[in-house]
Amino acid sequence: GESVGLHLPTLSVQEGDNSIINCAYSNSASDYFIWYKQESGKGPQFIIDIRSNMDKRQGQRVTVLLNKTVKHLSLQIAATQPGDSAVYFCAENLPSGSARQLTFGSGTQLTVLP
Amino acid sequence: DSGVTQTPKHLITATGQRVTLRCSPRSGDLSVYWYQQSLDQGLQFLIQYYNGEERAKGNILERFSAQQFPDLHSELNLSSLELGDSALYFCASSVERYTEAFFGQGTRLTVV
Numbered sequence: 001g002e003s004v005g006l007h008l009p010t011l012s013v014q015e016g017d018n019s020i021i022n023c024a025y026s027n028s029a030s031d032y033f034i035w036y037k038q039e040s041g042k043g044p045q046f047i048i049d050i051r052s053n054m055d056k057r058q059g060q061r062v063t064v065l066l067n068k069t070v071k072h073l074s075l076q077i078a079a080t081q082p083g084d085s086a087v088y089f090c091a092e093n094l095p096s097g098s099a100r101q102l103t104f105g106s107g108t109q110l111t112v113l114p
Numbered sequence: 115d116s117g118v119t120q121t122p123k124h125l126i127t128a129t130g131q132r133v134t135l136r137c138s139p140r141s142g143d144l145s146v147y148w149y150q151q152s153l154d155q156g157l158q159f160l161i162q163y164y165n166g167e168e169r170a171k172g173n174i175l176e177r178f179s180a181q182q183f184p185d186l187h188s189e190l191n192l193s194s195l196e197l198g199d200s201a202l203y204f205c206a207s208s209v210e211r212y213t214e215a216f217f218g219q220g221t222r223l224t225v226v
Contacts, residue, residue, distance in 0.1 A: 034214055043116065043204050043217035044157070089157060101170045102147070102215060104157035 012111045019077040021108050023090035026071060032093035034102065035064060035075045039086045047075070047088075077110075085112045117141065118218035120205050126224045132193040135221045139186055139207030145169070146188040147208075147215055148180055152201035163188055195225045 013019045025033075031052040036044035050057045050064045050073075057064050063076040073090050087107040094101045117140035127133055139146050148160040150173075159172035163182035174180075177195075182188040192199060202222050206215040 036217075043118075043206075043219050045116070046214040046216065049214055091157075101159055101162065101172060103159060104149075106156045 009106070010109045010111070012113055013080050014113050015082060016079055019075075019080045019084070019110060021075045021077075021088050021090075021110065023073040023075075023105050024071060025073060025090075025092045025105075027092065027094055027103075028068070028071065029095060030092040031095050033064070033066060033073055034091045034093075035062075035073075036089045036091060036104075037084075037086045038089065038107070044089060080110075080112050082112050082114070085110055116216040116218060118205060118207050118216050120203075120218035120221050122221060123219065124222050124224075126226060127195060129195055129197060129225055131195050131225075132191065133195065133223065135190040135192070135203050135205075135223075137188045137190070137205030137207075137218060139188070139205075140216055143207035143209050143216075144186065145208045145210070145215075146182055146186070147206040148174075148188070148190050149204040149206065149217075150201050151204060151220070157204070160190070192223070197225050199223065200225045 034049040035047040037047050038044045048059045048062050048064045050066050055066050061078045065074045087109050089104045089107045091102045091104045119138040121136045144165045147162045150158045150160055160174040161180050162170040166182050177193050180190045202220045204217050204220045206217045208215040
């Protein structure tokens with residue numbers, strides 16, 4: 001079964017507000033996490049990543065927070081725009097020697113309201 | 115454009131048939147990953163190849179197989195197709211372990 005899950009399947013926010021998308025993971029050995037954005041009909045697009053030796057990482061308008069104590073990951077989007085409407089997936093990397101097995105959560109549909 | 119190319123974009127075939135999906139990774143990427151995305155299962159990891167060798171296996175059925183060729187392109191072979199195999203199949207590539215995987219646009223497979 002899935003080791004990564006999302007608290008909310010859908011999230012609606014007003015344009016200009018900040019968005020927070022949450023993700024819980026169950027494997028404490030996971031050492032690398034990625035947030036992806038998937039628009040309808042397209043492949044997942046990388047947003048931001050974070051390694052397990054960090055607890056925060058910032059990008060352009062996005063911030064990822066990692067709380068290893070409670071195995072929780074969140075994606076914060078500042079000043080949400082209509083173009084941010086998409087499904088957001090968190091993914092965790094399960095170490096397996098030199099291999100990577102990215103396990104994805106079920107996704108959160110973000111809708112930006114005008 | 116992620117730089118990962120998948121062909122074909124759409125494929126319609128009958129049950130019991132066999133199909134081959136093709137993926138060309140980004141230039142310089144040695145790792146190729148295959149994922150299946152269906153409505154009720156989300157993104158499921160199938161298999162990973164690194165420089166021609168299988169490195170990790172996920173929820174891949176025995177009817178499915180993959181390989182990575184010396185030029186690093188990869189093919190996913192799906193045989194004895196069933197209606198439930200209808201899904202989007204994504205290929206992704208990455209340079210190394212702690213770098214992001216870039217996804218192609220996917221192949222939409224419809225089994226009728």
